[in-house]
Amino acid sequence: MQTSRLMQNILALVAVVFGLVTIVSGSRVLLGADPGYIVFQPLLLFNTAMGFIYVGAGVAAWRNLARGRTTAGAIFALNLVVLAATAALYSSGDSVAIESVRAMTLRTVVWLALFAGFAWLMRASAVRR
Numbered sequence: 330m331q332t333s334r335l336m337q338n339i340l341a342l343v344a345v346v347f348g349l350v351t352i353v354s355g356s357r358v359l360l361g362a363d364p365g366y367i368v369f370q371p372l373l374l375f376n377t378a379m380g381f382i383y384v385g386a387g388v389a390a391w392r393n394l395a396r397g398r399t400t401a402g403a404i405f406a407l408n409l410v411v412l413a414a415t416a417a418l419y420s421s422g423d424s425v426a427i428e429s430v431r432a433m434t435l436r437t438v439v440w441l442a443l444f445a446g447f448a449w450l451m452r453a454s455a456v457r458r
Contacts, residue, residue: 333450340446341391344401347439348383355380366426372415376436379404390447394454398447405440412437 355377358364386404390397412433418425 333454336446337394337397337450338391340443340450341387341397343439344387344390344397344443345384346387348380348385348387351376351380351383351436364428366428367424369415369418369423369425369429372411372425372429372433375411376432379408379436390443394447394450398444398451401440401444401447405437405444408433408437408440 355373358368358373359377382404386397386400389400412430415425415433416430419427419430
């Protein structure tokens with residue numbers, strides 16, 4: 330297996346695993362587990378649903394590099410918008426915990442890294458042609 334395909338598969342696997350972890354952690358809280366901070370229900374529902382999209386994006390990326398780059402970029406952009414809204418709610422004193430801002434920051438950074446990785450692989454494969 331060539332190196333770029335291996336890297337594509339690793340990035341796709343990261344997306345799938347990140348999605349599965351997101352689904353499990355979100356579902357636990359939805360089913361009553363106490364995370365130890367105030368839960369902003371719309372954000373919890375968004376993140377849990379996005380876990381399924383993360384898994385789908387990982388599968389798409391496994392199959393097709395361009396699709397992986399596109400889905401990772403879209404997820405990054407959407408997470409960035411939600412991060413901005415979450416940070417604004419937190420700053421205004423609404424019932425959003427700092428842990429929610431930190432978690433959205435992590436999600437946004439992970440998807441930025443995945444997008445950058447897929448974009449780099451696309452450029453590298455275009456150079457080799």
